[in-house]
Amino acid sequence: MKKPRVVIIGGGFGGLTATKALKNADVEIILIDKTNHHLFQPLLYQVATAALSPGDIALPLREILRLQNNVKVILGEITAIDRFNKKVILEDEEIKFDYLVVATGSRHFYFGKNDWEENAPGLKTVSDALRIRERILNSFEIAERILFEASLNSHNADVKKYLTFVLVGAGPTGVELAGAIAEISRKTMLKDFRFIKPERTSVILVEGLDRVLPMYDRDLSEKAKESLERIGVTVLLNTQVTAVTKNGVYLGDDFIETNNVIWAAGNTALSLQKTLETELDRAGRVVVNKDLSIKENPKIFVIGDAALSLDEKGKPLPGVCPVAIQQGKYVANTINRDIKGKPRVDFRYFDKGSMATIGRAKGIAEIAGLKLSGYIALLAWSFIHILYLIGFRNRYRVMIEWIWIYFTRRNGIRLITNKTEGILSEEQKLKV
């Protein structure tokens, strides 16, 4: 008899965990991803803020799975899922499946205004992070150059726009980015520039709800806000972004002139899910059963950010890594039980807690009911992130980098690698 074929779309936390958990199953696994690597997304903001290299937090999927003989890794993009004929369409090829695991993740949600994305990039992939890194570093370079040129002619120059950073959304990504940008503008860049006064930079965190980190306990939200303000971040709560333009961002009728808007608000599932022709929620997530399968087919699972799954109280599970990891493990287990003829059990999420860092030396955490803040939370945060990083080499490199940054306050990877001529000349034009 032919082995059942399990097709897994996406090598993020959900898809990779499912793949690895099927290590000993008597199945043929085909793992398909648009990129060649697994990305440790919780540390992606550190690539965007020049603390880590992409290679520190990403590892080729092939390398991770090289000893698991029942997997084939394919680099490619699925354009549609044909659930009626049990196959996925891969550009010019079709692949039949017995089981399908959709673990495609999400993109940021621009409240239906997708044209905002160009001026307010989100942070989901390595290339997103590199684009944001270039944008931040370029802004400082442009400001320095304008001030230098003004000094040659003894003019005054206004560079506020380049030294204003607006983060939209105060979830973990927004909070951690705001803290990191505040740190590098005030500390890391201090001695590097001759004309920019680092204290002139301004970092603004905008949140639509009434507190930062809305998914955490209220006490921790309060502590996080205090920590952010202490390192110079302006926190605007109950504030909606109404428009994003090339020159800045509108908050209601107020306009903030800035060259640096970073989007960290909301999630929306990819359009691939639509081709499943099953029920989606408003954010495009697939509504799944208690065993994470879709209503129409018990052998098609959707996990992680791509799925809307509910906890025991009927509340949607948050779009965070631990959910994806636990769901990946659960689905692998369920497929195993199916094959062995055992009955399925429902998925239950076990919440181990949540945590975030603010700047260089501050953390907040809520672990198993325990609320921590300050150095202890930072240590816990560092320890857990190193632990969950995949690969000895990566763990080692990240740890070394963190110790380096902690003691020197100098983020090591401040490189602008794209051709900057275009950016510069365009920005320069705006100046006049």
Place this chain on the structure above:
Amino acid sequence: MKKPRVVIIGGGFGGLTATKALKNADVEIILIDKTNHHLFQPLLYQVATAALSPGDIALPLREILRLQNNVKVILGEITAIDRFNKKVILEDEEIKFDYLVVATGSRHFYFGKNDWEENAPGLKTVSDALRIRERILNSFEIAERILFEASLNSHNADVKKYLTFVLVGAGPTGVELAGAIAEISRKTMLKDFRFIKPERTSVILVEGLDRVLPMYDRDLSEKAKESLERIGVTVLLNTQVTAVTKNGVYLGDDFIETNNVIWAAGNTALSLQKTLETELDRAGRVVVNKDLSIKENPKIFVIGDAALSLDEKGKPLPGVCPVAIQQGKYVANTINRDIKGKPRVDFRYFDKGSMATIGRAKGIAEIAGLKLSGYIALLAWSFIHILYLIGFRNRYRVMIEWIWIYFTRRNGIRLITNKTEGILSEEQKLKV
């Protein structure tokens, strides 16, 4: 009295060394570069072959110079030099100078066929290296996918084109790239792919002259060739490239079908030099006096790859780092002597030797008349490269990576970070 202003164009080995050597001089230095970082070019081939991260071998110029108070670093592109009015033109601004140091380096020379560059990229900048890395890794991914799809339909597929790598030019860059690509195709990738047989890959090094590393001693050239052949590189000497197309490369009437041509032949100076309106050689290099100044103005110096300077025997100095470094130091010294009213002395190049690595565990070197090869040469090579790397952090990281790769044979940074969809679908079309 106002301090003399020294404008230095380019933060490579020549420009950066000149800047640092003027540390205690009573001058105002303006260092202008198109990128924000100094790049340790001798190790760039290791970024292209996924052994190192860009952050390991590049450091922001501002960071290197942050404590040197007489320097201002400006990110920007000089569009012209006006030697008659003693100023450089920076897009929308002019900067007057008392002394000018042109250290702009070179690009590869395509024998006047600049349209070859698109299909045969060279290796001079970080973005060049990342582009080549993506191209190499993508080729393996495409080959694997084509073989996978063929297996689904029990067809045969020809993927030779994707597994053939052609290096043009057997100078140090070509030789080191050939060795590194041969290593990763045979060793690193061995367990990662299910369908590709690594021994099917073919690496071809093409050289127009009669030996590899033509600037080295003939014995070492012979040893290098043997080492390359031992790890599976095909070396074609006395062979001219006559055309490069999207599908491969013509060597006379022979056509090699390949998706991977990398150009490592010849140097040509940038077009900026033309605006100096002084004598250039055929490769676009500025013909300089014995004190490295141009004929028309003793206060305008040209150094490194941008200059044609001759040794005592009237032979042109090679375009290598030690020449640029020594010239940078010399020019700083000469400016210092000028200011103090001392007479100038001629530049003399002191040749300390040359070296290269072949693959993982082989080196060749010629140091102070001593010819080395094998492990000892590799150790010498590693030691000297670490020593010349700028920044403690970089030295440390590179050393750790090398030890890691030496023992595991796994290059750590095998990331494809650009959107690959475009590349894949285009390549896929070619397949049919």
